[in-house]
Amino acid sequence: xxxxxxxxxxxxxxxxxxxxxxxxxxxxxxxxxxxxxxxxxxxxxxxxxxxxxxxxxxxxxxxxxxxxxxxxxxxxxxxxxxxxxxxxxxxxxxxxxxxxxxxxxxxxxxxxxxxxxxxxxxxxxxxxxxxxxxxxxxxxxxxxxxxxxxxxxxxxxxxxxxxxxxxxxxxxxxxxxxxxxxxxx
Numbered sequence: 001x002x003x004x005x006x007x008x009x010x011x012x013x014x015x016x017x018x019x020x021x022x023x024x025x026x027x028x029x030x031x032x033x034x035x036x037x038x039x040x041x042x043x044x045x046x047x048x049x050x051x052x053x054x055x056x057x058x059x060x061x062x063x064x065x066x067x068x069x070x071x072x073x074x075x076x077x078x079x080x081x082x083x084x085x086x087x088x089x090x091x092x093x094x095x096x097x098x099x100x101x102x103x104x105x106x107x108x109x110x111x112x113x114x115x116x117x118x119x120x121x122x123x124x125x126x127x128x129x130x131x132x133x134x135x136x137x138x139x140x141x142x143x144x145x146x147x148x149x150x151x152x153x154x155x156x157x158x159x160x161x162x163x164x165x166x167x168x169x170x171x172x173x174x175x176x177x178x179x180x181x182x183x184x185x
Contacts, residue, residue: 002041003183009037009044010180013173020166021087027165028065031172032058044179054172061164069161076153077146078132085135086128086158090166093127128163129155 013034019027035054039046072078132155136147 002043005037005041006044006176006180006183009034009041009176010173012037013169013176016169017166017173020162020169021091026062027169028058028061031169034172034176038176038179041179043183044176057168061168064164065161069157072157072160073153076156077150078154078157079136079139079150081139082132082135082150082154083158083162085131085133085138086155087131087162089127089131089134090124090158090163093124124163124167125155125159128159131155132158 012030015025016027016030016032016034019025019030021027032054035046036051038044039048039051129151133147133151135154136151139150
């Protein structure tokens, strides 16, 4: 029964990860359900306090996703191509991190980078800025000042909307994947 719950939590967390980018799928809700399923496994380290914290984080992430990105894009500027560039670059780097944690054969990035959460978050923000910059260049933005402002606006819009959902879903998927790998290793 516990193996079934862990596999179900892993599948639901991956659906939550997909839901960070696909609008009709409520990613944070699926991620919270995955943590709730992991709570019922005897070898997963999820406590009742963690369930309450994850519930509050889920509500905050959903609220941020509804209100903040449009306001940022209206006030600072930005384009859809830049936001798409930020999304693609962040997904690529995160996929490399998940791949390196799941299989030692593909250990591309050291676990020390993941353990240092400040460095990890700064790296993810820089990668999303780089993707937004490339997206703005693809949008044929010639004015350097406008290019810079649109890059910042698109990256912030992505990071505060889709990025918050993705980071939450990625953290949950990473946490449950580690439990899965430790259990079956």
